[in-house]
């Protein structure tokens with residue numbers, strides 16, 4: 469498996485998780501990492517610089533200033549990443565919910581797809597250590613999103629993904645309407661409307677053991693509204709040629 473990949477990892481207070489994540493990612497010789505830190509008060513940004521110094525040429529760190537946000541961080545990271553000479557651009561969380569051991573499967577599957585989702589909801593996928601309430605919320609969110617947007621992916625909210633670089637570069641990020649976690653749903657929606665082939669490979673998602681989730685009421689509210697805004701957006705008027713499988 470020789471495709472080269474650059475994985476973007478947004479961080480906010482992930483000091484306790486980053487070294488383990490880096491160790492796992494660096495086991496894959498064809499993989500590089502871009503940390504996009506939002507001035508984490510716990511010093512994640514400085515730690516990322518130290519880790520980058522330990523792995524010369526393989527880790528870059530973006531220190532964001534200005535307004536914090538997951539979507540904003542991804543836009544900044546992607547804007548820089550698409551200019552790099554790599555085949556695949558990945559996205560994953562820093563909190564070890566996304567096991568770097570799955571990464572070669574995601575990268576490999578980009579041979580036949582424009583975007584590959586690390587999916588909890590295809591056969592072989594699993595979730596470890598989530599309370600029933602959180603599982604129900606995630607299941608409901610996916611049914612809700614798929615019903616409204618007609619997206620066919622089983623796991624539309626997974627943040628573990630790999631893109632062919634050209635497919636990601638073609639997304640009109642400057643016209644995106646969401647910023648928080650819904651940014652992930654919007655990426656998938658716009659990509660499918662533009663004819664991207666979407667594939668899913670199973671992952672085992674493990675709830676974080678260290679640090680805190682940043683999911684909030686505001687995030688949930690935005691997630692509830694976004695699918696409706698998406699289907700009313702100009703992007704929705706596009707025909708969805710590859711919304712198949």
Ligand SMILES: Nc1nc2c(ncn2[C@@H]2O[C@H](COP(=O)(O)OP(=O)(O)O)[C@@H](O)[C@H]2O)c(=O)[nH]1
Nearest residue numbers: 478479480504506536537538541561562681682
């Ligand atoms: N740069 C940046 N990263 C964020 C922000 N909010 C969350 N993250 C990161 O996004 C990933 C997912 O966040 P997490 O809190 O684990 O969300 P959950 O898994 O849905 O509970 C983690 O790597 C976080 O550190 C943010 O505002 N800015």
Ligand SMILES: [Mg+2]
Nearest residue numbers: 561563565676
């Ligand atoms: Mg998490």
